[in-house]
Amino acid sequence: MSTSNRPGADATVSAVSTAVTGPLEELGLDLEAVELTPAGRRRVLRIAVDKDGGVSLDDVAAATRAVNDVIDSSDVMGEQPYTLEVTSRGVDRPLTEPRHWRRNQDRLVKVTFADGSAVTGRVLESDDERVRLDVDGRPREVTYAEVGKALVQIEFNRKDRD
Numbered sequence: 001m002s003t004s005n006r007p008g009a010d011a012t013v014s015a016v017s018t019a020v021t022g023p024l025e026e027l028g029l030d031l032e033a034v035e036l037t038p039a040g041r042r043r044v045l046r047i048a049v050d051k052d053g054g055v056s057l058d059d060v061a062a063a064t065r066a067v068n069d070v071i072d073s074s075d076v077m078g079e080q081p082y083t084l085e086v087t088s089r090g091v092d093r094p095l096t097e098p099r100h101w102r103r104n105q106d107r108l109v110k111v112t113f114a115d116g117s118a119v120t121g122r123v124l125e126s127d128d129e130r131v132r133l134d135v136d137g138r139p140r141e142v143t144y145a146e147v148g149k150a151l152v153q154i155e156f157n158r159k160d161r162d
Contacts, residue, residue, distance in 0.1 A: 009036050015076040016045065023066040024049060029059060030099065032089040036082075043082040045071075048089045052103060055088035095150040101126035108153040109133070113146055120153060 013034045021031050033048040049055060049063050064086040071077055071084070095101055095109065105123050111133070112118040121133030121140060130143045 012036055012076065012078070016047075016071070019070050019074055019076050020047065020067050023070055024063060027059070027062050027066060029055070029063055032093070039083065041081065043077075043080060044085060045077065045082050046085045046087065048087050048093070050089040050099075050103065052099075054103075060086055060088065091152045091154065095147075095152070098126060098128045098144070101131045101144075101150075104152055108155055109150050110153055111142060111147055112149045114148045116148075 013036050016036075017031060017034050020034075024031050029049040029051050031047070032050050033046070035044075035046040035048075037044050037046070047063070047067055049059070051059065064084065067086055068084060089100075095104065101123060105125065108120060108122050110118060110120045119133070119135050119140065121135035124132045124134050124139065126132070130141055133140045133142060
């Protein structure tokens with residue numbers, strides 16, 4: 001979870017994360033990120049959610065209601081005003097959990113390894129410890145421990161294989 005550099009922001013993000021995880025799980029959603037950033041006299045609380053099969057607008061609306069109810073019935077945000085934004089996990093977020101790889105099966109990803117080298121390949125399959133990629137027509141197995149950073153690549157003109 002990320003925060004701003006303001007004092008108390010880490011504690012607030014941690015408290016919000018703890019408070020909203022259960023209600024989001026009841027909706028079938030995973031909490032992906034909580035960010036708290038200053039915006040003038042207010043703060044912006046951004047909460048990213050995800051689930052297998054992707055997040056719909058109805059899911060975001062239900063998550064917004066659930067998060068709002070939890071925050072309104074507690075003091076996790078304190079007295080300072082804030083704006084709540086609930087969103088789906090964007091493609092610009094790194095793949096950091098096994099579920100991220102699973103949810104991006106058949107997508108093109110760029111994997112940068114801890115040593116700085118990189119490959120781009122299509123996710124064929126994954127489990128809790130590794131992913132198998134198609135790199136230029138050849139399978140390559142990569143353990144998550146080897147990955148420094150991994151990002152989904154946007155494909156505008158992908159031709160489906162038959």
